[in-house]
Amino acid sequence: MSVNRRDFMTQLGVTAGASAMLSCTPGSTPTAVSRAEMDGLTWSKAPCRFCGTGCGVEVGVEDGKVRAVRGDEASPVNRGLLCVKGYHLPAILYGKDRLTSPLRRKEGGRGWEKISWDDALNLVAVKFQETLDSDGPEAVSMYGSGQWTVFDGYAATKWFRGGLKSNNLEPNARLCMASAVMGFMTQFQSDEPMGCYEDFEAGDDFIMWGNNMAEMHPVLFSRILENQRKNPGVRIFDIATRWTDTSEYADAFLQIQPGSDLALANGILHLIMENGAVDEAFVNENVVFKRGIEDLDQIGYGCYGEQAEHYKFKDEPAASSLEELETFLADYTPAKVSELTGLSEGQIRMLGDVYGDRGRGTVSLWCMGVNQHVRGTWMNNLINDLHLITGKISRPGNNPLSLTGQPSACGTAREVGTLSNRLPADMLVTVPEHRAKAEEIWGLEPGTIPEKPGYHTVDLFRALARGDVKTMWIQVTNPWVSLPNLTRFERKPGDGRFIVVSDIYPTPTTEIADLILPSAAWVEREGVFGNTERRTQQWNKAVEPPGEAREDAWQIMEVAKRMGMGHLFDYSEENWHEEMFEEYRRFGLGVGKDLASYDQLKETRGMRWPVVDGKETLYRYAAGYDPYVKKEAGVHFYKAKTFGEKAAFWMRPYQPPAEVPDEEYPFWLSTGRVLEHWHTGSMTRRVKELHQAVPAAYVEVNRADADRLQVETGMPVRLISRRGSVTLPALVDGRGQPPIGSLFVPFFDEAKLANVLTLDAMDCISKEPDYKKCAVRLEKA
Amino acid sequence: MAKYIAATILAVVAGLSGCGDATNDGNLAMVPASLSVRDQRVAYSGAPPVIPHVRQSGKCIVCHNESGSKVPGIGSGLAPANPHVQTPGMSDQSRCRQCHVFAQSSDTFRDNAFVGLKLPPHGERAFAGAPPVMPHPMFMHENCQACHAGEAARPEIRCTHSERTRCLQCHLQPSGSDAPNLADVK
């Protein structure tokens, strides 16, 4: 128990001796020592701006500037801890090149001129209207972000679908989480994990599937390590294509061939069957078996030629059974899987035992390795399958827990539904009742929302390159660094398109824009994010944005008003955030996606939906936790209506990656992130400490390859793929170590673009590109 | 309550007996230099310091152990103790580089105008000679000795009486630091 200064002095006052001493120091008695008095700052709460962990931070403000942050000890997510990015949040607001006024590209294309907000917003409205008039609603588009607040994403989806009558709205989360979405949707008919962060304390075995959690979700990884310290039996299994910081802490490092995770998961299923570890009671009660299209020719990879431009694939579930599963899995013997993965049979059997052991809690964790995968939805299905067949799901310490990359990929991309085929709360534009519900809540004429889904991200940018899409508004993302196979999307102003970019700093994306709008960032505006574990977190504005910067949602609403669509945003000036949120909340009430009220969000460190009667839900579908489950015990997958309220187990075979190394391009290339930088680095590189820690991109080379090619750390080398080349320094024996024949390049560096090398092959179902597997050659530069 | 009163009387007695922190006149002269070194290594008061020495082999906590150690030839030759060994939720094998990073370059990508909260020189005292109140939160710094005792401690915050290990008996923590009392957080 702590004593603050006021208590201390009060207590002093009741002792005669002490009060005599006190009287010697008139006027010098401090009152309470609150944090504010200790440091002179005003503190407020906010979630971290960066990753999908959603750590709570306290933001310390003085003279209208953020001067410090602290890990919020009251946040159940991080309990006071942060990672190095979170600790350096304040400086992301103060880069000297912040965009502070709208900028229009000068006639002739060279240079920028400042214009007023009024002129800028009118220009956007005119350009959107012109395109609508000339080419229709399929030629306008908006490309947003999993870093959009709920307000930004909600304003965007309402304006697009309800105002412009276009579904050409996409978030960058397509590049990041779409496979996880499709995994949950195809199996549970409701998006987002059933588990939560309490699984990190409740679980015994943590299986990382292509997931460098130590760097990408560091504070969550700390929770696992803490569990392990308290309970030495806790184990971490690292299934990976390269040695990372995570491997260092793993009990077993299981290095597999790129793309062979599909074979491994099937191999584990095979062993579960063989070992009699199927939880038959659970399966009989809660699971149906499905089989989809498996013909490689029919599915393809969506990159080039005919198939790429007219990419259509619809997976039809066919009924199947546990008996058929046995036949399906017959091929995936430990011997065969060993051949495909490179693991030993013993290692595969060990994983079979881990998943099959009913006495131990098993948590599967994955992120980009599984999602950015030409068979990403399949891989998500298989991980969920492992938990369904063993009944290790919707129970504390037993869950497939998909980790989200961005701070509001769940809150904004998935829950608000800013993907091109989605509406809020798991609804789809293709379903008439769903459109009708949205039209009712939005007060629109029936038939307003178009039923045809818009372009998914890669297709959207291909359509822009072709000229089928003429006008695009980009917010809170930097596609000219982050798109795969970047050169394919090169763009020159004056090409008859009009591109608006809202951002806080100049980036390679603002460089190709026709109009730049300055945005307010993070605590410069009021916001709501939704993190990995379904936690909705609200924050208040703490400081003014610089210059004329304004929040993204405001920008959207102002353009809508100028296009005669002001009725969509008929909120009061003072309280529009709350009014908008409460309107949005209506979508989820009563359907298992109930969000907490705005009032409750203000008072708490976030609440995990479904929130019913003010109470949050730790484990979805679980009796005793989820208020929608009326059973006494067990689980109820009540959202999976067309599967008879059971979860679907999908059989998904192994198929090879889209591009594999050959004589000409002998190396595998994987790309990804580093702990210190956030995505394309536009914020973190402007922070001295973070920039100096990892100042530039590099290529990780295995020691044996380096020796053979006579390459050393720091030596410039050129990587060449079928699509482009980039020169960057080699890193041998670094933090991450790829195996022989593999390379890794982080993508944060706009001067050394990893994505000129990558391939825009996609998952056939989620349309998420594969940034993790392509073939390159390495030459000394 | 009785416990408190006893503790507070002790606190006052300790203060009067001249047993405060080491911010006496002799050491004050060293404050600016020493603080400016710390300032260079943290973005703001409370931020994790960057690592001032080059990468070494082995685990950080071998040298940065509970009491600190001598490391001839590296930096100042003294490895400060790990102040986080008692932090709840941080295991002793926690990843140090999750928060503390090496500087691999001295340039900047773009200029930044951020001005961080300055480090507090020392805590307030109720009256001259009283034990100063802790000027920083306890969280992550539960091991007072790590920064306030031993040779690696900065002179201006080095304690003259580190053998008296019950620091909280006399030095009060600011409210809301150990058990979050977030009344002042909006």
Ligand code: SF4
């Ligand atoms: S980046 Fe992620 S782990 Fe790091 S502080 Fe922010 S939310 Fe937490």
